[in-house]
Amino acid sequence: MRNLVIGNLPQNRRSLNWGEYAEDATLVMEEQPTKEKRPLFIEANTMEATLDHLKSDCIIPVFAKDNEATLSHVAFIETVQDAARTFFQGEQIELPDIRVSHVIKGRIPEAIHKPANQLLESDKTIYYERCAFVIEIPTIYETVNGNRLTLTIGGVRAYNHTNLYSKKTAERFKVFIGFTCKVCTNLCVSTDGYLSCLEVTNTNELYRAVLEMFNRYDPAKHIHLMQTLSNTYLTEHQFCQLLGRMRLYQSLPQSQQKAIPRMLLTDSQINNVAKSYIQDENFGSLGSDLSMWKFYNLLTGANKNSYIDSFLDRAYNATEMAIGINAALHGDDKYRWFID
Structure with missing residues (x-):
């Protein structure tokens, strides 16, 4: 563990310190990138897209008052990809998995008077309001409770978070670095690996901000936090109590919600957590105690039904x-309301 080396890192990169936290990490170098059939990292109301499709078939929205172009989804993805290649030199960087939603349709000026059923493909224009992507780095991984986790980076872009009716201004992005659970492609996102409101005006600013996030992120500490979840269990009674409190949270007055740590899952997603507790072959535990690691994966699995713009949050x-409920089971008061 003390001798672990991860690629040829840039000169100004700090040590990852894996030995201080994680246990028995293993590094395996793969010679050729491979793309395997696997579960989707997000499911709700999305479709698969490729960089070629986004480059060739999609227009780029502009700011209405000065006709300045926005940063395209392609520019976003390729900038994060370039930052990953710089920071993780020597590692295997996979091709991005891209999901898009909320297609905005238009037509070229020459086709403005054509009936819709007579439009040719060359008459149509489209772009996607929302885009999410992940890029795995499979040569950096760890195992938690028998589940292989691979280092993953990615981001979300939603044009509805930017005022396109104004003059050009800073545009908002969400980027992260964390881990993907390979058995189910659930994403594990931590505090130091997530920028929830990154506002930039060009790709140079975006590139620098992503590199800074990579530098701040401590993967060993993140792994350690997830390993601790494997050592604590909820009884079936406690799990049912927790589900009930999560459902109750949604109906509380705002004043009471503010006094409790936030919980963003919807009622339908909480229902999915309950169903997966019974049915999920990897993380279900009907009739037995539920580890907090499995509970965490039930939450991240239910999150796959979120829209793109709320997915990373x-x-x-x-x-x-x-992590909060795990601490509450050990006597901490902050999340105690959910299990009392």
């Missing part, structure tokens, strides 16, 4: 919930 909140 809820992924991060799942981490907050799992």
Whole structure:
């Protein structure tokens, strides 16, 4: 563990300090990138897209008052990809998995008077209001409770978070670095690996901000936090109590909600947590105690049904919930309301 080396890192990168926290980390170098069939990292109302499709078939929205172009989804993805290649030199960087939603349709000026059923493909224009992507680095991984986790970076762009009716201004992005649970592609996002409101005006600013996030992120500490979840269990009674409190939280007056740590899952997602407790072949535990690691994965699994623009916020909140309730089971008061 003390001799672990991860690629050829840039000169100004700090040590990752894996030996201080994680246990028995293993580094395996793969010669060729591979793309395997696996579960989706997000499911709700999304479709798969490729960089070629986004480059060739999609227009780029502009700011209405000065006709200045926005930063495209392609520019966003490729900038984060370039930052990853710089920071993780020598590692295997996989191709991005891209999901898009909320297609905005238009037509070229020459086709403005054509009936819709007579439009040719060349007459149509589209772009996607929302885009999410992940890029795995499979040569950096660890195992937690028998589940392989691979280092993963990614981001979310939602044009509805930027005022396109104004002059050009800073545009908002969400970026993260964390781990993906390979058995289910659930994302594990921590505090130091998440920028929930990154505002930039160009790709140079974006590139620098992503590199700074990589530098701040401590993967060994993140792994250690997830390893601790494997050592604590909820009884079935406590799990049912917790589900009931999560449902109750949504109906509390705002004044009472503010006094309790936030919980972002919707009622339907909480229902999915309950169903997965019974049915999920990897993390279900009907009739037995439920480890907090499995509970965490039930939360992140339910989060796959979030829309793109709320997906990463809820992924991060799942981490907050799992770690907070884990602490409450050991006597901490902050999340005590959920299990009392």
